[in-house]
Amino acid sequence: MLEISELRKRFAGGPDAPGGKVALDGVGFSVRPGEMYGFVGANGAGKTTTMRIVMGVLQADSGSVSWDGRLLDYDARRRFGYMPEERGLYQKMRVVEQIEYFGRLHGLSAPAARKATEELMERLGVAERRNDAVQALSLGNQQRVQLAVALVHDPEVLVLDEPFSGLDPIAVDALATTLQDRCRGGVPVIFSSHQLDLVERLCDSVGIVARGRMVASGTVAELRAAESDTLRVVVRDPAPGWADGLPGTVTVNGDRHVLRVSGGDDQEVLRRAMKAGRVEHFGVEQPTLTEIFKEAVA
Ligand SMILES: Nc1ncnc2c1ncn2[C@@H]1O[C@H](COP(=O)(O)OP(=O)(O)OP(=O)(O)O)[C@@H](O)[C@H]1O
Numbered sequence: 001m002l003e004i005s006e007l008r009k010r011f012a013g014g015p016d017a018p019g020g021k022v023a024l025d026g027v028g029f030s031v032r033p034g035e036m037y038g039f040v041g042a043n044g045a046g047k048t049t050t051m052r053i054v055m056g057v058l059q060a061d062s063g064s065v066s067w068d069g070r071l072l073d074y075d076a077r078r079r080f081g082y083m084p085e086e087r088g089l090y091q092k093m094r095v096v097e098q099i100e101y102f103g104r105l106h107g108l109s110a111p112a113a114r115k116a117t118e119e120l121m122e123r124l125g126v127a128e129r130r131n132d133a134v135q136a137l138s139l140g141n142q143q144r145v146q147l148a149v150a151l152v153h154d155p156e157v158l159v160l161d162e163p164f165s166g167l168d169p170i171a172v173d174a175l176a177t178t179l180q181d182r183c184r185g186g187v188p189v190i191f192s193s194h195q196l197d198l199v200e201r202l203c204d205s206v207g208i209v210a211r212g213r214m215v216a217s218g219t220v221a222e223l224r225a226a227e228s229d230t231l232r233v234v235v236r237d238p239a240p241g242w243a244d245g246l247p248g249t250v251t252v253n254g255d256r257h258v259l260r261v262s263g264g265d266d267q268e269v270l271r272r273a274m275k276a277g278r279v280e281h282f283g284v285e286q287p288t289l290t291e292i293f294k295e296a297v298a
Helices: 047-054 074-078 095-105 110-123 139-151 169-184 197-204 219-226 267-275 289-297
Strands: 001-012 021-031 036-041 062-068 079-081 157-162 191-192 204-211 213-218 232-235 250-252 256-259 278-285
Touching: 001 036, 001 047, 021 047, 021 062, 036 047, 036 169, 036 197, 047 062, 047 191, 074 095, 079 139, 095 110, 095 139, 095 169, 110 139, 139 157, 139 169, 139 289, 157 169, 169 191, 169 197, 197 289, 204 219, 204 289, 213 219, 219 289, 232 267, 256 267, 267 278
Parallel strands: 021 213, 036 191, 036 204, 079 157, 157 191
Antiparallel strands: 001 021, 001 062, 204 213, 232 256, 232 278, 250 256
16 A cells, blocks of 8 residues: 655745745545545645655655555665656657666666567557657657656556646547556556546546645545535526525526526425426436535635
8 A cells, every 4th residue: 555644845935935835734645556546636736746755756844655564765666657747758769768768777677678668669559659759759649658658667656747638538548548457457556637527537536635735535436425416407498587595506508597406405496497497407416526626625
């Protein structure tokens, strides 16, 4: 299990913030082997800082990170795969050399690095570009190479900072399938993302960070259970003011009025809706991760 516990980090202040800037104020969560963990939060919430501390790029003021019950050291981190936010490829190096080089850096023998590189280039769809310099690749292909670099040494843990940003749906699927395969093989995967629909689709668990603190963490089902369901009613061409006094909000889309209500008497809502016009839809909806997120960071 990867355990991140009570991380705190304050950056030195500049003229705008002479007292320093608290980036993390007790961030903690754990990820089991074979679990895909989505780490989400608004811009500046603390995701990159947390991941950098996990990978030893930054030092926390306090708190700890352990893997399999042992505090992380250089050797343990070498067995991790990391995709940094600022990316880290050598722009002039050829794709094949790049992936092999990182494999060697993580301790693979030359033949093992070559074999893993060939497999990954095939798998991630960049084999045809093997002899191109990274700078000649599109953003999506660069990202595939970046993922290959994170995976080449068959890492025990994967830490990926916004791996899906800027990718088209085909590239998203290629990356997602590769991550799911590693995850099924028992690797814990943490990735940050602002694409909440993707996080909801892929992740077993989600952590929401706001202003350097965890404001929610758990499976999507657990996070949903903490929220109340919403009743959604669609009425066609209703009489004006039909929903006055009902505890909800109405949005108007052409001649369709959509009422969303949390709590209250659903039968009363139905009676009012039927009296007002033709009821096209009446049903309870679970909140999406986007709705849970907005509620949690408000
Ligand atoms: N090197 C630094 N020096 C000073 N402040 C920093 C530094 N790095 C990060 N911060 C501040 O720490 C806070 C957290 O930043 P961080 O990059 O971790 O957020 P994030 O959640 O990854 O945001 P984003 O979604 O925009 O990538 C922000 O207020 C940021 O300005």
